Amino acid sequence: MIKILMNIWRRMPMWIHVLATRITQPKFNAGVCTLIFDEAGKVLLFKHTYRKYAWGIPGGGLEYGEQPIHAIVREFYEESNIKIEVKKLLKVASAKEFPHLSIVYLCKIVEGEFKPSHEISEMKYFDVNELPQMLYAEKDLIQWAAKEIQ
Template identity: 30%
Template sequence: MVMNRPVVCVGALVWGPDGRVLLVRTTKWRGLWGVPGGKVDWGETLEQAAVREFREETGLRLRDVRYAQTQEAVLSEEFHKPAHMLLVDFFARTDDTAITPNGEIETWAWSSLEETEAYPLNTYTKTLVDLARRRG
């Protein structure tokens, strides 16, 4: 089913206690790697949605959540179905690295920002990682 309005989604690039970031490969991005995230629920702030989605998908609690950027994905061929998404991205930290994946996550890796180049990232995650590199 094709939605007739854009869907607001959140995602977070999250640093673990050792300074590496979490990357995940999910069922929704055609084998490409990205960051945990999902749709914003009615009555929920963007930050609340990012914290909830991250916990649901990985089991991890976030702290120091801060806005990073907003992107628009219009009928991206990288996504598993036709969709128009407004992607609101955050940077955050977590104090743990033990992942309890939900059914969407196929595999995951903790990586330095430099090492992320070895992963086939979706376009939107690549933009987020590049922003993190520029901001230091």
């Protein structure tokens, strides 16, 4: 049932996603995301089951009272069964579409083997100049970070 609902959600126009977020979320929310690069400089992306543009940066929301650095480790593990370690804070960014703050960390994989979840069906490394169809803001963030960490 969850897969059917997520498939329907993914096919809805972006304005419905934004409206639903505005109605159901607090006036201002915060999220965390991670960028993980391999030795060749490729970036790790998750294939989300519920997004219109399936490929995207791993991340999620903070639970009440949770520290952002703990949230990204928890979210990544819940969605992939892989443990990560935070290397450094890369950026704090706000969204233009609605009041949202994203805390972006540079991380590395510590241990574990990928296991699909109801939110994430696949993970894959991509060349930063050959990214799949995804949100422009995420593409911009990846390309900015790739230059920053060189």
